[in-house]
Amino acid sequence: MILLVGAGGQLGRELSGCLGVLGPLERWTSREVDLADPGLAGVISRMEFPGLRAVVNAAAYTAVDRAESEEGRAYRVNAEAPRLLSALAARHGAPFVHYSTDYVYDGAKDGPYVEGDGTAPLNAYGRTKLAGDRLAAEANPRHLIFRTSWVYSQTGACFPRTVYGLARSRESLDMDRTQRGAPTSTELLAAATLAVLRGVLAGGNAPWGLYHLTAAGEATWLDFARLVTSRALELGLPLRLRPEAIRPRDEPDPARPARRPLNSILSTARIREAFGITLPDWRYHAERFAEGLGIQAGLGIRPGQP
Ligand SMILES: NC(=O)c1ccc[n+]([C@@H]2O[C@H](COP(=O)([O-])OP(=O)(O)OC[C@H]3O[C@@H](n4cnc5c(N)ncnc54)[C@H](OP(=O)(O)O)[C@@H]3O)[C@@H](O)[C@H]2O)c1
Known part of the structure; x- marks a missing residue:
């Protein structure tokens, strides 16, 4: 059995749809288990996990601005819960798969970050995620x-x-063009996770550790917004906004309490070499995203619907 935690989130829903090919999948959303519960260790210890082969944790406290005033809760979900889930996997000799963030870096580097670079989160969310990376790694060598x-x-x-x-x-x-990053779709993350986990479960071993995993290339939020808008218009979707009417904003949004890194570009050489996977340019999945909007519109699904 594979335990998927955070099955109701963006990535969790995508993983829900594909990890089942590896065998029985137990899905946890926040309805089954509250990861912020200070008694989480006891809750987990009272449960049984027969035949546990892997724990995949897609859950996180991701409200970056709210985390500034709720760092304790964010820490329980982003650091303490991954530690306990990683230890749970370790007790079963199973790997722990977890997701981290570019926000562990301060974004001041001139060039792509590599896994060995120093971390210096600018905000509470980044601090709690970084603590989670460390605690999860310490709790289980097979991470x-x-x-x-x-x-x-x-x-x-x-x-x-x-x-x-x-x-x-x-x-x-108005759209920010001060930050640079690689927009990464859950479709890409889930496909890469499936490819890696399939190999790990078949072979029993892997080059465990920390890997950067993003789409290739780089963009600003302005680039991303313009590409999605222009592709949606090409597909005939009824938009009032034209890509050229999305104006660059050269200051961070002052209304946001949490600071964000300016450079979020992560080098993915390590994962590509270790697992032989190819990571497409960000535009590939961004265009597929717009095509998906077209399909949803054709089905009468409105943008606000999950
Ligand atoms: N989103 C990004 O831009 C981004 C960027 C870099 C890295 N990441 C990382 O990528 C991973 C996936 O992110 P995502 O975008 O898929 O996040 P998401 O859509 O916000 O989903 C997070 C999931 O975590 C669950 N969760 C939060 N608090 C919980 C609690 N107390 N108990 C149980 N479950 C709880 C949520 O459940 P409920 O909705 O039911 O509360 C939700 O299903 C995370 O590790 C995140 O840190 C995300």
């Missing part, structure tokens, strides 16, 4: 931690869906 960035999906609340929603009603928009 795979995938550090990713700018995650979006066809169904969750995420940047391109927000842009699409606004583009239906607005004729102009």
Whole structure:
């Protein structure tokens, strides 16, 4: 059995749809188990996990701005829970698969970050995620931690869906071009996770550790918004916003309490070499995202619907 934690989130839903090919999948959402529960260790110890082969943790406290005033809760979900889940996997001799974030870096580096670079989170979310990376790794030598960035999906609340929603009603928009990163779809993350985990479960071993896992190339939020809008228009979706009417903003949004790194580009050489996977340019899945919007519109699904 594979335990998938966070099965109701953006990535969790994508993994739910594909990890089942590896065998029976037990899915936890926050309804089954509250990862912020201070008594989580006791809750887990009273449960049984017959034939546990892997624990995959897609859950996280991801409200980056709210974490500034709720760091204790964010720590329980992002650090303490991964430690306990990783230890649970270790007790069964099973690997722990976990996801981390570009926000562990301060973004001041001139060039892509590599896994060995120093971390210096700018915000509470980044601090709690970094603590989770360390605690999960210490709790189980058989861990795979995938550090990713700018995650979006066809169904969750995420940047391109927000842009699409606004583009239906607005004729102009301001968009940040100070931050650089690699927009990474949950489709890509789930496909890479499946490929790696399939090999790990078949062979029983792997080059365990921390890996950067993002799409290739780089973008600003402005680039991302323009690409999704222009592809949606090409597909005939009814948008009032034209890509050229999305204006660059050269200051961080002052309304956001949490600081963000300016450079979120992560080198993925290590994972590509270790597992022989290919990571497409970010535009590939961004275009597929827009095509998905077209399919949803054809089915009468509105942008706000999960
Ligand atoms: N989103 C990004 O841009 C981004 C960027 C870099 C890295 N990442 C990392 O990628 C991974 C997946 O992120 P995502 O975008 O898929 O996140 P998401 O859509 O926000 O999903 C997170 C999931 O965690 C669950 N969760 C939160 N608090 C919980 C609690 N107390 N008990 C049980 N479950 C709880 C949520 O359940 P409920 O909804 O039921 O509360 C939700 O299903 C995370 O590790 C995240 O840190 C994300």
